[in-house]
Amino acid sequence: MAHDILIVGAGAAGLFAARELAQAGRKVFIVEARNRIGGRIYPLPESEFGYPAQGGAEFIHGEAAISREILKTAGATFEHSGEWWSTFDGEPRSDESPTPHNESLEEKLKALKEDMPIAAFFDHYLGEPKYARLRDYIFRRVEGYDAADPARFSAFALREQIFGEGGWGDLMAKEGYTLLLQALERDWAKSGVEIILNREVRRIELGARCVKLTCADRSIFEASQALLTVPLPILAKIEFKPALPEKREAANGIGFGTVIKILLRFKDRWWVKARGRDFSRMSFVFSKETVPTWWTQYPEPHATLTGWVAGPKAQRLSNLSEAELLERALASLANIFQVEVERLRGELLVGRVVNWTEEPFTFGAYSYPTPQTKAAVEELLKPVDGRLFFAGEALYHGETGTVEAALSSGRDAAKRMLGR
Template sequence: MAGQADHIMIIGAGAAGLMAARELGRAGKRVTILEARDRCGGRIAPLSADEFGYRADGGAEFVHGEAPVTRGLLGEAGLSLAPVNGARWTVRNGTFARDEMPERNTDAFYRVLSELTSDMTVTALLDRYFAGPDFASLRQSVVRTVMGYDAADPDRASVLALRDEWMHPGRGELGRIVGGYGALIDFLLAECREHGADIRLQSSVIGIETTDDGVLIRCAEGSSHRADAAILAVPLPLLQEIALPRPMRDKVTAAAQIGFGNVIKLLLRFESRWWTGIKAADLSDLLFVLSDVAVPVWWTQRPTEHAVLTGWLAGPPTSSAAQLDESQLIETGLGSLAQIFGLSLPQLKAELVAARAINWGNDPFSRGAYSYATLATRRAQAELASWDGGAILLSGEALYQGRDMGTVEAALSSGLDTARMLLGD
């Protein structure tokens, strides 16, 4: 079917789906996008500038590392990438310190990583090589990174996959898109429309059938759509919720071998950047603060002066907050900040201007935040991303086999690759 399909239906208007749609539209294909939400962007979720003073990101926020596809799109769109700078602080028992692992432990950890020849989970690595009391702080730091940065379960996460990420020289480079990721989605949408894409919102796909001449797609509200081919570009957990033909249904069972973590993200806007004036430490350069409270990670909007703190709870610890509604999550976040900075809850509430809390695991169209590699993930990705020339293809960040799984770059790259595969490029 490569190159022969004239009408392609794309299920999911996240970064992968929109990127695939743009590429196919530019090649002269007729493209229809079905999106379950009332907006495009998926796990890119821009919030109102009226609420936060800028177009804040309720989902993906940072551009990580080299990100060539993302940077290329930014160039096309005339958007700029602002570097993120500032200090990372850790607070324990009210004492602030710059967050640095002891040098000898860091060296030992990376030496073991570099010498590994077979894969194992993060937990197995720590149990085998760093079980002694001298490594307690190292173990805590590694586990915190795996859960907090990768949203991963240390009992499942692949060390070799994480080694590729941790030991890459560009890993620590972070940037933010001026105007937020929403500006990039706006550009992709405009490109899709310019090339004739038909975008249908609130169209939740519940089933796909193959026919003699392509596919028949059924939506929850009762509509049905025919096309020559379909690209299924939805978050990993949703693959199990869509009825598929038997061969494809058997294929997507491999998705269980790919880790998929959750994130709860809080955005709190205050009257002022009060944290720069606390007595405990000079935090005028604060970018990140890490702690052991309920919402353990917070960051500022440096180098801008927006009086917004973003809270982050990721990985297995999010299960403890699964039943909390948005107001309860905000209350938990404020309580965490009060503990970190030694302030009273009424003080913080008096300063609060706007607040949002997004639990991506409770979002019916995501069921979580982003993927990570387990011991079996690379084989599963190869299976899911392969194509036998049939009428249904899969795409999305979870299928990306490069170093930066779980990122917008991964989603954009996967969408691009899927479209080119269908076009026979």
């Protein structure tokens, strides 16, 4: 066998694990289905947007020690977001007003002994009509930020997000996650990691002495151990021999939401003085439109607005064509800023839709916790016969669905494979 370890997937988890394993002296070979590395870190051409725009991950959430360290060492410029606006009642308001009944939410969540989906939690504990606005606000957050279905999202996870240490994504690197990918690529190239692109793994066979991968083009790779880092929905598409029903069942216990991201580059920042307001320091605006959330590149002066539809709303729109989604995006912006849609069409230089629901090697955006997730993660982290290991953003005991979760999971998997 030419390699000690095969890694399936060149996303953040696979790349980081490869670096750790190669630095420990293992011969590592990565098999990647796409024609590029990065997975859900998806840099778009700088020539299109005039800056390293991102079709996937963009913000740095929470403490994110590993991500920050890699980015800092690579020379990143960290930037905080500017003003947050909303237009829920039609009027633009800077920053969301404090959530009504926030204390009741805190009290009931903190008293909760057993986890349950957040929708059931509201039905049980905060079902009275006076809590309707609070419910609206929380559901919008769970759908928009976690890309999750409130009927499945864990109440314990929400408690941790709101009243724990976590934080909304308000920090970004000016150079984007492009810089993190470049840094990882440099490191593993130095450590002798090899990679093959355009190879979709379809079957994984566990033999007495090796793991054998068979790809869609019938190419075969063998090694004594393998690490599978594909997104959760892909686990159901790979054939395992012997079958691994306990892993499939565990994967079903973790939520996986979807996102449509729409980047619109205009001739200039026409929104800065819209509606007679000063939006020059605006980072985010939240609304009730079809494409409800938008952000700028503030403090950078780029004339690009990024639209975001997530969770069940994105699922409902996912069959629309790119042209239809662009139209809905422009109409949403026209309503938020009260400008003619014709004017926006005239100002538009580049429109790019990244519909993650349709991405064949992801089929969605990122995972979210349900009440079954903890047990499911434990099951998925158990290696099979000491040969087949699992990693990825979903297989992490902290806040999942982030680049940091993927990197941490890759690091932990490498340690397990090295017997540490």
